[in-house]
Amino acid sequence: xxxxxxxxxxxxxxxxxxxxxxxxxxxxxxxxxxxxxxxxxxxxxxxxxxxxxxxxxxxxxxxxxxxxxxxxxxxxxxxxxxxxxxxxxxxxxxxxxxxxxxxxxxxxxxxxxxxxxxxxxxxxxxxxxxxxxxxxxxxxxxxxxxxxxxxxxxxxxxxxxxxxxxxxxxxxxxxxxxxxxxxxxxxxxxxxxxxxxxxxxxxxxxxxxxxxxxxxxxxxxxxxxxxxxxxxxxxxxxxxxxxxxxxxxxxxxxxxxxxxxxxxxxxxxxxxxxxxxxxxxxxxxxxxxxxxxxxxxxxxxxxxxxxxxxxxxxxxxxxxxxxxxxxxxxxxxxx
Numbered sequence: 001x002x003x004x005x006x007x008x009x010x011x012x013x014x015x016x017x018x019x020x021x022x023x024x025x026x027x028x029x030x031x032x033x034x035x036x037x038x039x040x041x042x043x044x045x046x047x048x049x050x051x052x053x054x055x056x057x058x059x060x061x062x063x064x065x066x067x068x069x070x071x072x073x074x075x076x077x078x079x080x081x082x083x084x085x086x087x088x089x090x091x092x093x094x095x096x097x098x099x100x101x102x103x104x105x106x107x108x109x110x111x112x113x114x115x116x117x118x119x120x121x122x123x124x125x126x127x128x129x130x131x132x133x134x135x136x137x138x139x140x141x142x143x144x145x146x147x148x149x150x151x152x153x154x155x156x157x158x159x160x161x162x163x164x165x166x167x168x169x170x171x172x173x174x175x176x177x178x179x180x181x182x183x184x185x186x187x188x189x190x191x192x193x194x195x196x197x198x199x200x201x202x203x204x205x206x207x208x209x210x211x212x213x214x215x216x217x218x219x220x221x222x223x224x225x226x227x228x229x230x231x232x233x234x235x236x237x238x239x240x241x242x243x244x245x246x247x248x249x250x251x252x253x254x255x256x257x258x259x260x261x262x263x264x265x266x267x268x269x270x271x272x273x274x275x276x277x278x279x280x281x282x283x284x285x286x287x288x289x290x291x292x293x294x295x296x297x298x299x300x301x302x303x304x305x306x307x308x309x310x311x312x313x314x315x316x317x318x319x320x321x322x323x324x325x326x327x328x329x330x331x332x333x334x335x
Contacts, residue, residue: 028113029189031224032265034270035291036085038255040156042231043085046305047318048275051287054234055083056295056322060245065237066143067167069335075292079240080277083154085231086257087181088224090266091189092199095223096149096175097125098136101217107136109149111263114198117189119195127220133262136217143237145211147220148172154259158252159240159309160277165246170238176208177228190227201225235327243296247287248280250301250311269306276311277299278318298322 031296034042039054059067062077092114098107112128114121122128133150148171153170177191191202202225211217224230232239241253241285256272260266265271278299281288288296300320304310 004019014161024277025227025278027116028175029094029119030090030113030264030266031088031094031226032090032093032266033048033224033257033268034087034089035255035257035273035305036087036229036231037305038084038253038275039082039234039300042084042229043087043181045181047301048273051303052276052299052320052325053131054080054300055239055325055327057081058245058295064241065141066235072293073138076244077242078288078292078295080157080253080298081234081240082232082253083234084239084255085153085179086153086231087183087229087250088226089183089187090226091268092193093121093198093223093225094175094263095128095201096132096134096221096263097122097128098147098149098220098222100136100218107134107147107218107220107308109134113264118193118196118198121201129144130264134261136220137172140215141237144174146174146212146214147222148210149175149222151260151262152257153242154256156254156256158249159242159301160309162309164242165251166240166243168241173230173232174208174210174276175205175222175230176210176226177202177205177225178230179228181227181229184227187227191225192227198225202228204248212309218312230331243298244288244292246279248285248296250276250278250316252309252311254308257307258276272324273305273309274308274310275303275307276316295322305318 037048041053057069057079058075062102094157095112100107109132111130112122125136136147139148152173158167191198216302252274254274282294282297
């Protein structure tokens with residue numbers, strides 16, 4: 001499962017940044033996290049306005065992280081489900097180490113950096129230099145059962161003027177190399193050459209399960225190699241926003257990676273992408289009825305990679321409607 005989006009321009013840091021070097025000549029390589037369009041599969045390089053990796057799901061239990069979608073019965077909530085994906089198009093791998101004391105339920109997280117092209121990559125929390133505001137904890141839910149990185153991704157539904165209507169309940173991410181992004185061949189430091197530190201790291205990250213079924217570990221390593229990406233599909237726990245009480249109207253679905261900028265990157269301009277959606281409750285109602293028997297019709301109007309506003313302007317027209325999307329039943333991936 002290796003499979004992007006537009007490359008951002010340099011912003012806060014230069015392409016190679018020196019961060020508290022151990023020697024005067026040492027240069028460290030930073031990642032560049034790029035947010036894929038929400039509702040598109042990981043590594044997608046086509047028109048985001050045509051994406052089908054999203055749907056509308058009615059559930060009977062509004063508290064269930066991954067309740068089955070139903071068409072009848074006591075419907076208590078309606079969810080807009082969507083895939084979210086993040087690419088690394090930077091100069092070096094995103095590499096994070098978590099560590100905890102045995103008495104603690106959470107891990108502190110440090111970010112590590114490769115020392116120049118094909119250079120040494122830190123192998124432990126002790127060798128990593130950059131303390132972050134992120135943390136890790138063990139998620140026991142059946143779809144996960146591994147350690148999760150907190151504070152990595154933010155998902156919101158907003159009005160066209162930027163007011164947040166619904167926030168996500170996402171509880172963390174297990175990062176790894178889940179697909180090759182479309183810029184892989186153009187990135188000088190992509191993990192392509194065997195017998196190099198970055199290639200060996202990518203081999204590890206391809207199979208990374210974040211200490212699956214092992215809540216006793218005290219150290220965890222996660223990350224995304226240059227030229228790769230990590231995605232969470234629409235059918236994974238908490239990959240949704242609750243739209244039960246959202247009025248009919250036009251909204252932006254906004255996804256942002258590294259929203260608090262706790263992780264150092266070469267560029268932050270490409271950390272947000274959005275999609276414009278229209279929500280219409282049955283019988284042209286403004287709100288959901290007291291007893292919900294049908295979902296609202298949700299229509300994708302436009303995709304805006306690299307932007308936090310999409311439901312504005314003149315080029316808003318129906319592209320993909322929720323009643324056109326029929327996902328086959330398939331095995332849910334542990335993630």
